[in-house]
Amino acid sequence: MLKDLVQHDKAVRFAAVSIAVAAAYIAISRTMSNPFPGVPKTEANLLDMPLYDRKRRDEKGEMLPPLEQLDALGSTLIVVNDPKLATSVLVEGQNKYLLGHKVGRSPVMAEFHSMLIGGENIGNARGAGWRWRRDVLVPQFQPRKLVSQVLPSVIQKSKDLIDHVKSHNGNPVDIDKYFVELTGNVICEYLFGEVPQPGEVLFDNFRRTDVIFLSFMLRPIFQFFGWKGPGAREINNNRRYVQRMMDKIRSGNGQQPSGSPPLMEQLMKLKVYQGKQGEEHLINDMLLMIFAGHDTTAHSLTYLVYGLTQELSVQKKIREEVTGQLPDLSAITPSSLSKLTYTSAAIKENMRIHPPVTVAMHEAYDDFMIDKTLVPKGTTIVISTARINQHPEIFKQPLAFLPERWLAEDEDMFNDLEANGADKGLMNSTYLTFSKGTHLCLGMNLAYLEMRIVISYLVTHFNITYDGPIPQTVGMIVAPKDEILFNFQPINA
């Protein structure tokens, strides 16, 4: 009997230990699959974050937790929702990266730009390869340089835009298509000194981000079969064009716009862009700049026009400011442009609500803490620009289009790209439309310059209205899903 009990007890103990081991195993494996214990999982997915958030806030008035985790792209990513934490990851994390590798370019974005463009370029380079590009290119996108090189070109294209709209004789116009062409031509003219022939450069940036992410997941298969990523048709076409431009410049037949030679010609003189590999790098960088440098600005303009049709009082105020400050639009100078404070605020406010690039992704290059959470080396850090830009504690009435909110801010006409986006004021420092830190958008000043001029021309020539459905957007680059037909009634016609 005693023997039986001992044996029984052994069996009970064995069972108890087994259960404990199993429970521990489950707990450990749960922890392993949950690298951020205590950090809630997000219900949103990478692609619909801004839309999802809006719905959730509208319906439930919920605030997002400071950090969330997200299972995507084959691993667990960390999403930073708190504006101050997000800004600190971008600004301090990346500055530290220069010294001690804390946060840097995410492999997802690097891979995407590799699949798309091919070899090394400003969109996929890391470490020294990225640093020298930044050193070479940042001065080319500083205000003084842009104003002398780009201003006349944008003015001319804005005049053409007015003629284009008038040619519709009062019928509604799908202006987004035209904006894409306009901004594409501006960047090409800046890079190569001439506007491409219609169709010579393809500006239809691939917008299916779901397909982009799928091809990222399947990239070994793509690489095995030598397939290029989505968007290859456009890039292959544009590569041939950039090569032709290079040959033309080398043979001395390149166009000489007024002022200094086109950017590509200047860059061809630099050692880093010489030799077989250097030339390849130059072509890749030009392709990336064409890719990054047009549709973001174009769709922002479209959403701005849309915003102005929804808030006619804002449209009126911009018109009054432009007419008052710039009576002769073709004589715009940098100093007259800087007087458009309300217009600039409206542009900024529009991109706060509709940031064209909805998500910035970076990688922890080392273990580090965000708040009290350890973010292990190799983790992808996701920052939804839309979430941060619409954070109700920083931006009161986050979904309202209120240019006035920026007027009290100490805002310069342009931003110094070398300041790494660490600007003053809480709203400014957490405004993430162009990201922050060392990867701050290279083309930010160019985008602002184009938008100020184009919108000044449009609102002083037309009363713009819209009576269609609310535009639906696609992808991580916020672009309208369908054409948006605006009505333009000429002023003083």
Ligand code: HEM
């Ligand atoms: C409204 C217009 C634009 C918006 C909202 C925008 C937004 C952004 C964002 C969010 C990033 C990512 C930064 C990061 O990884 O943290 C970026 C990077 C970049 N943008 Fe823009 N962009 C715009 C226009 C332009 C233009 C006109 C150019 C023309 C050259 C340009 C060139 C670039 C380049 C080269 C990078 C990579 C910078 C680097 O990694 O060092 N962008 N942009």
